[in-house]
Amino acid sequence: MADLTVPVAGAAPPARRRRKIQFQAIIATIPMIGIAISVFFVAILFTIYWSFTKSGMFPGWVWVGLRQYEILWNTNNWQIAVSNIWFFGAMSLVINLIVGFLLAVFMDQNIRQESLFRSIFLYPFAMSLYVTGLAWQWILDPNLGLQVAVRSWGWTDFQFAPLGDPKQAMIGLILGGTWQGAGVTMAILLAGVRGVDQEIWKAAKIDGIPTWKTYLYIVIPMMRGAIATTLVLQLTGIIRTFDLVVSMTGGGPGIATWMPAMYVINAIQSKLNVGQGSAAATMMLAPIAVLLFIRAIVSWWNKRSAGMNVS
Amino acid sequence: MTADTYAATGAQPAMAGTKADAATGPSGPRPKRISPGRIGIYCFLIIVAAFFCVPLYVMLVTSFKAMPEVREAHLFNLPREWTIDPWIKAWNSACTGRDCTGLAPGFLNSVKIAVPSVFISIIVASLNGYALTFWRYKGAEVLFNLLVFGAFVPYQVLVYPIIIGLREMHLFATLPGIIIVHTVFGMPILTLLFRNYYSSIPLEIFKAARIDGAGFWQTYFRVMLPLSVPITTVAVILQVTGIWNDFLFGLVFAGKDNIPMTLQLNNIVKTTFGTVEYDVNMAATILTALVPLAIYFISGKWFVRGIAAGAVKG
Structure with missing residues (x-):
């Protein structure tokens, strides 16, 4: 498990002498150069630009300023999609982290059949979110699923069919999402827990600190890296949430479970409204941009304070 | 890898399960035994594992039932009469719109x-x-x-x-x-x-x-x-x-x-x-x-x- 933590963008080997062979390296990476520039730079700029234009069925070039954004934020579907993604995101993030961490801690108790448990907790991740959505849709079916089955066991007023209720449908999505993703969080956090030096455990024990306190106050702060990794992984996944919703609720009941990603695809594919699609997509880019900005500030801050320590 | 580490340090494993004596008990290798704590650990893991298995299990049993039996809504029951017709149909004759080509x-x-x-x-x-x-x-x-x-x-x-x-x-x-x-x-x-x-x-x-x-x-x-x-x-x-x-x-x-x-x-x-x-x-x-x-x-x-x-x- 220790080898899970592959060094990130490993230590840089010393700079090579520049020779004409560099030329071959450039040829070999032409696909990368082309894609990095054309897709991950130019294409994004296009999307951002179109979001300020009057583009309808086809991309246009008539500048309309923030008009598309005004329309977007006045659209009911978008408002619902945004409040949904906040709720879904916050809930999934917290629940996923808690479940993943608890599982990691329990898995760390030198249990038997560890690899069996691990396989069980992780297999949902091998299945697509689309398949996950279908499976849970079936289980939560109000007429044939869990609710009726439990009632037939004698608990006659048992109620759990969130997908049919606009107010509860998000709970179903969170359930499905957690089922699919908690195992990965467990795997990453388990690697983090095990990366903590055994000496620290011994020291905590000698000092008579209860195990749960050791976990809470010593181990968790020490595995910041693993936690950050899962958070980043979760966040990128949450912003992209699409397949799960399409298969589980189709955005329904009504428009109760719409998500920003659905809004974009719907604007592009069904409504043929490039301007709206681009504006919504640009809004989806915003949180990523903010995160990267924060990251840049943090690393700058760390560098600065490290520098001060040295001097 | 971790198993070795545990073997070497001996005392670390049974942690959360034995909170009480983690504080007071002796350190060093401890004989394996079944404490309430360990039972709790296994119970937790088994319950969560069961939760993780449910969707696959339900999908499997449903796929081997015929529709009349599915409509009885006993989600967790094993099929009374096993059938592989749904599988065959899903593979080569389920319909998407007008075409019935299956998956x-x-x-x-x-x-x-x-x-x-x-x-x-x-x-x-x-x-x-x-x-x-x-x-x-x-x-x-x-x-x-x-x-x-x-x-x-x-x-x-x-x-x-x-x-x-x-x-x-x-x-x-x-x-x-x-x-x-x-x-x-x-x-x-x-x-x-x-x-x-x-x-x-x-x-x-x-x-x-x-x-x-x-x-x-x-x-x-x-x-x-x-x-x-x-x-x-x-x-x-x-x-x-x-x-x-x-x-x-x-x-x-x-x-x-x-x-x-x-x-x-x-x-x-x-x-x-x-x-x-x-x-x-x-x-x-x-x-x-x-x-x-x-x-x-x-x-x-x-x-x-x-x-x-x-x-x-x-």
């Missing part, structure tokens, strides 16, 4: 999409990783950062410009088109994977090859490629699973001649004449998930490594 064409399309995509994206990415590690040219770092940034960008931001771009090249809604899309979106993470891997190879190996007169390509093919088997395995697992499970790109870019399996599943499930055939739907769902599941259970540890490697991109 089979979708399976073929997914293979047609996945094989070239995996092959091309891994070759490209391993060359990228190699060049970025050993042959850094001016600007390489900037490009690489751009790629890493690309790994975080929501796909929706890129969908429309790529549609336009592919349309300009007359590749939109074609097989080469969707292969390009998968290659593009696989590139950031795979490049990172290979770069990290090559960075861990001792520089001396590279230097030795250079001293022996090997150039860029010779060093790559004769030295680095043979060393890349483990990371290539991880990359293949990551890509096959990812591409097989893809829904969005299939929806937008595949076109109706290359509908991948997940999309075909969607079309079957969302097509309803009168009653919904849950048994067929569940069989179709499992069939679609079968390839990645098989990869997962066969590859085991490698799969986890792939996830972790993918995760470490932050």
Whole structure:
């Protein structure tokens, strides 16, 4: 498990002498150069630009300023999609982290059949979110699923069919999402827990600190890296949430479970409204941009304070 | 690995289970015994494991029931009469709109999409990783950062410009088109994977090859490629699973001649004449998930490594 933590963008080997062979390296990476520039730079700029234009069925070039954004934020579907993604995101993030961490801690108790448990907790991740959505849709079916089955066991007023209720449908999505993703969080956090030096455990024990306190106050702060990794992984996944919703609720009941990603695809594919699609997509880019900005500030801050320590 | 560590330190294991004596008890190796705490640990794990198994179990039993039995709504019961008809129907005769071809064409399309995509994206990415590690040219770092940034960008931001771009090249809604899309979106993470891997190879190996007169390509093919088997395995697992499970790109870019399996599943499930055939739907769902599941259970540890490697991109 220790080898899970592959060094990130490993230590840089010393700079090579520049020779004409560099030329071959450039040829070999032409696909990368082309894609990095054309897709991950130019294409994004296009999307951002179109979001300020009057583009309808086809991309246009008539500048309309923030008009598309005004329309977007006045659209009911978008408002619902945004409040949904906040709720879904916050809930999934917290629940996923808690479940993943608890599982990691329990898995760390030198249990038997560890690899069996691990396989069980992780297999949902091998299945697509689309398949996950279908499976849970079936289980939560109000007429044939869990609710009726439990009632037939004698608990006659048992109620759990969130997908049919606009107010509860998000709970179903969170359930499905957690089922699919908690195992990965467990795997990453388990690697983090095990990366903590055994000496620290011994020291905590000698000092008579209860195990749960050791976990809470010593181990968790020490595995910041693993936690950050899962958070980043979760966040990128949450912003992209699409397949799960399409298969589980189709955005329904009504428009109760719409998500920003659905809004974009719907604007592009069904409504043929490039301007709206681009504006919504640009809004989806915003949180990523903010995160990267924060990251840049943090690393700058760390560098600065490290520098001060040295001097 | 951890088992060894535990064996060495002895006392650490039974932690949370024995809170009380963790504080007061003696240290050093402790004989294995069953305490209430340990029973609690196993209970927790078993209950959670059961929760994780439920969906697969329910899908399986449903898929072996005939529709009248499904309608009785005993979700967790084993089938009274086992039947494989739903599976057969899901595979070759379930209807999507007017066509009743089942999942089979979708399976073929997914293979047609996945094989070239995996092959091309891994070759490209391993060359990228190699060049970025050993042959850094001016600007390489900037490009690489751009790629890493690309790994975080929501796909929706890129969908429309790529549609336009592919349309300009007359590749939109074609097989080469969707292969390009998968290659593009696989590139950031795979490049990172290979770069990290090559960075861990001792520089001396590279230097030795250079001293022996090997150039860029010779060093790559004769030295680095043979060393890349483990990371290539991880990359293949990551890509096959990812591409097989893809829904969005299939929806937008595949076109109706290359509908991948997940999309075909969607079309079957969302097509309803009168009653919904849950048994067929569940069989179709499992069939679609079968390839990645098989990869997962066969590859085991490698799969986890792939996830972790993918995760470490932050």
